[in-house]
Amino acid sequence: MAKRIDVSDLNVYYGAFKAVEGVSMTVEPRSVTAFIGPSGCGKSTFLRTLNRMHEVIPGGRVEGKVMLDDQDLYAPSMDPVMVRRTIGMVFQRPNPFPTMSIYDNVAAGLRLNGVRNKKTLDGIVEQSLKGANLWNEVKDRLSKPGAGLSGGQQQRLCIARAIAVQPQVLLMDEPCSALDPISTLAIEDLINELKSDYTIVIVTHNMQQAARVSDRTAFFNLKATGEPGRLIEIDETTKIFNNPNEQSTEDYISGRFG
Amino acid sequence: MSALKTDQRVPEDENMTGDSPTSPPPSNRSGNEALREMSNPHRGRAIKDLIARIAMWVSFFVAMVPLAWILWTVVSKGIHLLLSATWWTGNQRNINSSDVGGGARHAIEGTLMMAGVTALIAVPIGILTAVYLVEYGRGGLARAISFMVDILSGVPSIVAALFIYAVWVTTFGLDRSGFAAALALVLLMIPVIVRSTEEMLKLVPNELREAAYALGVPKWVTIVKIVLRTAFSGIVTGVLLGLARIMGETAPLLILAPYTKNFQHDLFNGNFPTLPMMINQDRGDFALASAAARMWGTALTLILLVLLLNIIGRVIAHFGSVKK
Amino acid sequence: MSTVTGVSATDDPPGPDGRTPLRGVSASTGRLGDRLFGGAATVSGVIVIATVTLIAVFLIVQAVPALRDNQASFFTSREWAPGGDTPRFGIVEFLWTTVAASTMAMIIAVPFGVAVALFLTQYAPLWMRGPAAALVDLLAAVPSIVYGLWGLITFAPFFKPIQGWLENTLGWIPLFSPTGISGGTILFIGLVLSIMVLPIVTALSREVFAQTPLAHKEGALALGATRWEMIRTAVLPFGRPGVISAAMLALGRALGETIAVTFLVSSLPDGAAWTWSLFNGGETFASKIANNAAEFSNPNKTGAYIAAGLVLFVLTFIVNSIARIVIERRKAFTE
Structure with missing residues (x-):
C-alpha cells in the first residue's frame, strides 16, 4: 500500500524565482518523514511538488525527478490529477467543504470522481472516519455541516477525507499549526497509527513535534532572503536532534531548544 | 507653536495609519501641553465636526423627500386598481385611454416571459465568462474580456436596442418581436451577471480548490461541484438583481417590441405586451384620469415585481450564505 | 489500489484490504x-x-x-431632417442637452449621494442603518420609467412655479435666461435625473464606505481626530475609487437614460434660436431616438439615428474608460 518516494536533484521555480534548489532525498514507505527549517526555506514548496500541487499556483514548475517506486511523477504522460489521487494532502488550516455535511465531506473525493454506490460510500466513510479517530465523535451527526466541528475535529475530518480516496502517500503541510495543544496531540496520535498503512511526510514548525512523530527528519535552510532554499541534511530523527552532521542544523535545533 | 492644528496634522489626502510620517514628533514639547491641546480640541475642529454632522443629517432627509414622495405617489395612486381581481386576470383589449377597467395580466405575463428568455441566454454566458475570468483567465485574453465586460456594462439600453435593430431588422430583414427585445436585454444583463458572479467566485477560499485538487478531483469538477456550489446563493442573488434591473428597461421595448393590449405568448411573431410599454401606452393621455390611474397601477405592479425579485434575492443571499 | 499509471482507476483490482476501489x-x-x-x-x-x-x-x-x-455638418448642425433625397442632420443640440442635463444631475446627485452614504455608514443610529440602506437599495432598483411618470404627472406641476421664480430671479445670467418654455426644461430633466441616480450613487458608495478597515478608523480616532476628521482621513480616501466608479456609473446611466427623459422632454420647434439657457427644452440623444422609433422606415433615416446612437456609445465609452483609468491609478497607489 505505501510507497517509496525518490527525489533527485529537484529545482522548484515560481516564474523566474528559484524557490528550492538541488533537493535529493528518499522518503521511506510506512514511516513518517518530517521537514523542518526556518520560514521561507522552501519546505512547504518542496512538499507541494511531491503531488504536483505547486502547479496550481501560476508560474510554478520544477526541474529534476520525483519517482514513486518506479513511476516518474513528472513523466509527460503522467496526469497530475492521477498523481494527486495517489498522493493525498492535508493543509495547514482545516478546510472542510462548507456546503457539505460531515458524511459528504469524507465521501467528496469518491463522489466527485464518480463513485455513486451508497453501500460502498457508507463503508468507506465509516472506515475513513474510524481511521482518522473521529468516528465515535461524529457518528450520530454525519448529516450535520462539517464546518460545525471544532478546529481539531475539522482537521481530522480533512485527514479522513484524504484517506477516503485510498492514497499511497499522505503529505501534511503544518497540519497542527492552527490547532490547540489537545487537538495537536490527537493528530499526532493519529499520525502514529496511520504510518503503518501510509507513507507520511509532514512539514512542521514545531521541533518537539518533529521529534515526537517522525522517524526521519529533513532540515531545510536558505542562505539569505531571496536565495533558493536547500536541503541541508536528512537522517534518522534521533541523529538529527542529537548529533547532526551539519553545523547549521545543530544551530537551528539548539537555538530553538535553548 | 500649535502643531496640533487639524490641517497640518492630518492632510486631507493622507491615508491615515498609526505612524503617519507627517505627524510632527511630539518630543520637542512637554507632554502635558500636548495632552491639554488634545483633550480640548481646537474650537474650529469641533465646529467643523458639528457642521459636518448637521450636513449629513440634513442631506439624508433632503434626499429622502423626493424618493419617499415617489414611492408614496405610486402606492397611493396605484393601489386601488391592484385591489380588483380583474387587474390580475384581464387584459386591455378594446379599452381606450379614456376607458376605465381591464387588467394587466397580459403585460405581467409578457414581462415575466421576456425576462425568463433573457435570463436563459444571459445567465449561462455570464456565469461561464465569470468562471473564465476567475478560474482560467490570465494574460491578454482575460484582460480583454474584462475590459469588454466593462464597456458592455456602460452601453446605454437605447444603444443596445439600436444594435439589435441594426442586426435583426436592417440586416436580416426580420420583424420586430419580443425575442428581438429580449436579445437587447441579454446585452444589458450579461455584464451584471459577470460582475456579480465574479465577485462571488473570488470570495470562495482558494483552500477549497486546493483541497479538491489534492483529492485528485479534476479541475472542471472542482469548479462545478465545489466552487460554483459554494458561491451558489450569491450567484442566484446576482441573477435575480440582474433580472430586476432588466424588467424595467423600456428603451429596447420601445424600439423592438411594440405593445399589444391582448394576451400574447409568442415571442417571435407580432406585438408583445410588457408592463413598461403598458405605462408608455397612455403617456400622451396622462391628463385623463382613467389613463393616469392605469399608468400608476401598472407602475406599482412593476415595482412590486422588482421588489419581489429583490426580496427573494436577499433572502437567498441571507440564508444561503456559507456559515463559517 | 490505484496506481500512478495514468490509466483510469476503474482498471484497478480490489485493494489488498478488501476495500472496493474507485469505480465509476x-x-x-x-x-x-x-x-x-x-x-x-x-x-x-x-x-x-x-x-x-x-x-x-x-x-x-x-x-x-x-x-x-448628409448635406449638413454632423457635429455642428442643429438641423434634423434625415429623410428625403438631401438629408440634413446634425447632433450639436442633442449633445448639448444630453451633456448639460447629465452634468446637472451629477452636480446634485454625487455630493448628496456621498453625504447620504456617509450618513448611513458613519452617523445614522444603528437601528436606522439597515432599513434605510434597504430602502435606498430598493429605490436604486425602481425602473426609470417610474421616475419619468412621477416627473411628468406629479413633479412637473409642482416645479413649474419654482422654475418661474428662478427664471425671474436669475434670468440675467445667460445660463438661466428665460426662453418661454415652462415644462421639460434641461434644468427640470437634470433634476429628475439626479433624483433617479441618487440611490445608485448612494448604494454603491455605502458599500465601499462600509468596508473601510476598522484599523484605519481606529487609527485616526486614537490620534484624537474628531469624527469628521476621521472620515476625511480614513473613510473618504479608502472609498474614493469606489465613489468615482459609482459616479461614473451614474453618469453613464444619466447620459443614456431614455424613457424618463422621453416622458419629460419638451422638443424644440424647427428653427428655434440657439441659447445656452438651462431653461430651454431640446431632445437628448436617447429621447430623440426613442421618440422616432416609428420613423425607422428607410435605411438612410435609420442610419442617421444610428449615427446619433453611435455618438452616445462613444460618449459613455469615454466616461467608462476615464473611470477605469482613475480606479486603476488609485489602486496602484493604495496597494
Missing part, C-alpha cells in the same frame, strides 16, 4: 471534461468580446452611408 464512469482524470468546460468558459468570454466589437462594427457600418449623404 467519470473516475477518469477529467482531461476531456476539462477541455470541454474550459473551452465553454473561453468561448463565453470570446462571445462577450465579439458582441462588443459587433456593436461598434454594426453601428458604424449602418451609420456611414447616411453620414456620407
Whole structure:
C-alpha cells in the first residue's frame, strides 16, 4: 500500500524565482518523514511538488525527478490529477467543504470522481472516519455541516477525507499549526497509527513535534532572503536532534531548544 | 507653536495609519501641553465636526423627500386598481385611454416571459465568462474580456436596442418581436451577471480548490461541484438583481417590441405586451384620469415585481450564505 | 489500489484490504471534461468580446452611408431632417442637452449621494442603518420609467412655479435666461435625473464606505481626530475609487437614460434660436431616438439615428474608460 518516494536533484521555480534548489532525498514507505527549517526555506514548496500541487499556483514548475517506486511523477504522460489521487494532502488550516455535511465531506473525493454506490460510500466513510479517530465523535451527526466541528475535529475530518480516496502517500503541510495543544496531540496520535498503512511526510514548525512523530527528519535552510532554499541534511530523527552532521542544523535545533 | 492644528496634522489626502510620517514628533514639547491641546480640541475642529454632522443629517432627509414622495405617489395612486381581481386576470383589449377597467395580466405575463428568455441566454454566458475570468483567465485574453465586460456594462439600453435593430431588422430583414427585445436585454444583463458572479467566485477560499485538487478531483469538477456550489446563493442573488434591473428597461421595448393590449405568448411573431410599454401606452393621455390611474397601477405592479425579485434575492443571499 | 499509471482507476483490482476501489464512469482524470468546460468558459468570454466589437462594427457600418449623404455638418448642425433625397442632420443640440442635463444631475446627485452614504455608514443610529440602506437599495432598483411618470404627472406641476421664480430671479445670467418654455426644461430633466441616480450613487458608495478597515478608523480616532476628521482621513480616501466608479456609473446611466427623459422632454420647434439657457427644452440623444422609433422606415433615416446612437456609445465609452483609468491609478497607489 505505501510507497517509496525518490527525489533527485529537484529545482522548484515560481516564474523566474528559484524557490528550492538541488533537493535529493528518499522518503521511506510506512514511516513518517518530517521537514523542518526556518520560514521561507522552501519546505512547504518542496512538499507541494511531491503531488504536483505547486502547479496550481501560476508560474510554478520544477526541474529534476520525483519517482514513486518506479513511476516518474513528472513523466509527460503522467496526469497530475492521477498523481494527486495517489498522493493525498492535508493543509495547514482545516478546510472542510462548507456546503457539505460531515458524511459528504469524507465521501467528496469518491463522489466527485464518480463513485455513486451508497453501500460502498457508507463503508468507506465509516472506515475513513474510524481511521482518522473521529468516528465515535461524529457518528450520530454525519448529516450535520462539517464546518460545525471544532478546529481539531475539522482537521481530522480533512485527514479522513484524504484517506477516503485510498492514497499511497499522505503529505501534511503544518497540519497542527492552527490547532490547540489537545487537538495537536490527537493528530499526532493519529499520525502514529496511520504510518503503518501510509507513507507520511509532514512539514512542521514545531521541533518537539518533529521529534515526537517522525522517524526521519529533513532540515531545510536558505542562505539569505531571496536565495533558493536547500536541503541541508536528512537522517534518522534521533541523529538529527542529537548529533547532526551539519553545523547549521545543530544551530537551528539548539537555538530553538535553548 | 500649535502643531496640533487639524490641517497640518492630518492632510486631507493622507491615508491615515498609526505612524503617519507627517505627524510632527511630539518630543520637542512637554507632554502635558500636548495632552491639554488634545483633550480640548481646537474650537474650529469641533465646529467643523458639528457642521459636518448637521450636513449629513440634513442631506439624508433632503434626499429622502423626493424618493419617499415617489414611492408614496405610486402606492397611493396605484393601489386601488391592484385591489380588483380583474387587474390580475384581464387584459386591455378594446379599452381606450379614456376607458376605465381591464387588467394587466397580459403585460405581467409578457414581462415575466421576456425576462425568463433573457435570463436563459444571459445567465449561462455570464456565469461561464465569470468562471473564465476567475478560474482560467490570465494574460491578454482575460484582460480583454474584462475590459469588454466593462464597456458592455456602460452601453446605454437605447444603444443596445439600436444594435439589435441594426442586426435583426436592417440586416436580416426580420420583424420586430419580443425575442428581438429580449436579445437587447441579454446585452444589458450579461455584464451584471459577470460582475456579480465574479465577485462571488473570488470570495470562495482558494483552500477549497486546493483541497479538491489534492483529492485528485479534476479541475472542471472542482469548479462545478465545489466552487460554483459554494458561491451558489450569491450567484442566484446576482441573477435575480440582474433580472430586476432588466424588467424595467423600456428603451429596447420601445424600439423592438411594440405593445399589444391582448394576451400574447409568442415571442417571435407580432406585438408583445410588457408592463413598461403598458405605462408608455397612455403617456400622451396622462391628463385623463382613467389613463393616469392605469399608468400608476401598472407602475406599482412593476415595482412590486422588482421588489419581489429583490426580496427573494436577499433572502437567498441571507440564508444561503456559507456559515463559517 | 490505484496506481500512478495514468490509466483510469476503474482498471484497478480490489485493494489488498478488501476495500472496493474507485469505480465509476467519470473516475477518469477529467482531461476531456476539462477541455470541454474550459473551452465553454473561453468561448463565453470570446462571445462577450465579439458582441462588443459587433456593436461598434454594426453601428458604424449602418451609420456611414447616411453620414456620407448628409448635406449638413454632423457635429455642428442643429438641423434634423434625415429623410428625403438631401438629408440634413446634425447632433450639436442633442449633445448639448444630453451633456448639460447629465452634468446637472451629477452636480446634485454625487455630493448628496456621498453625504447620504456617509450618513448611513458613519452617523445614522444603528437601528436606522439597515432599513434605510434597504430602502435606498430598493429605490436604486425602481425602473426609470417610474421616475419619468412621477416627473411628468406629479413633479412637473409642482416645479413649474419654482422654475418661474428662478427664471425671474436669475434670468440675467445667460445660463438661466428665460426662453418661454415652462415644462421639460434641461434644468427640470437634470433634476429628475439626479433624483433617479441618487440611490445608485448612494448604494454603491455605502458599500465601499462600509468596508473601510476598522484599523484605519481606529487609527485616526486614537490620534484624537474628531469624527469628521476621521472620515476625511480614513473613510473618504479608502472609498474614493469606489465613489468615482459609482459616479461614473451614474453618469453613464444619466447620459443614456431614455424613457424618463422621453416622458419629460419638451422638443424644440424647427428653427428655434440657439441659447445656452438651462431653461430651454431640446431632445437628448436617447429621447430623440426613442421618440422616432416609428420613423425607422428607410435605411438612410435609420442610419442617421444610428449615427446619433453611435455618438452616445462613444460618449459613455469615454466616461467608462476615464473611470477605469482613475480606479486603476488609485489602486496602484493604495496597494
